[in-house]
Amino acid sequence: MKIKTNKIQILGLIIIMVVILFCSLVALQNPGKYTYFLFRSKIIVFFLAVLGILLSIYVITYYSKILFKKEYFGTNREGIYNGCSYLKEKQINWHEIVELNEIKYQGISRIRVKVIDNKKYLKNLNFMTKYIADRTIKDLGTPIIIDSANLDCTFDEIKKLIFDNWKKNKTN
Secondary structure, eight states: OEEEBOHHHHHHHHHHHHHHHHHHHHHHHOGGGGOSSSOOSHHHHHHHHHHHHHHHHHHHHHHHHHHHTTOEEEEOSSEEEETTOSSSOOEEEGGGEEEEEEEEETTEEEEEEEESOGGGGGTTOOHHHHHHHHHHHHHHSSSEEEOSTTBSSOHHHHHHHHHHHHHHHTTO
């Protein structure tokens, strides 16, 4: 079964990040103009503007790939295909999964997927993605977490899909 991405939500996030990019570029041109009681120095405004530019470019690039590649989430006899994942390796085979459980992480219900070898999923990552993956491993013991944030379904639907298919296919 395939679940498509929620294109309206992703497009909305891209638009927000374009606005942040524009505001950061404006602040970067004249940081002295934007100093006030919160940002008392041009250096802080400059630093935050550069950070806003880098972060927005990264997020716009990431979500544009998801939006235009028509990525999806799905399960089959081989495993889970998570096209919306930040990891390069999208296919998670059932026989590689050690444990599946529902968790609350950063206030969002997610499914933690513990696998035999995390290193397989950490190959060919850029600096920012590697940092996110390392942080997730430190917090959860795995780089793979699944939620319904970018998908056109509820968390309960995705949870049922994953757990039902795992029970059916994990021994095969």
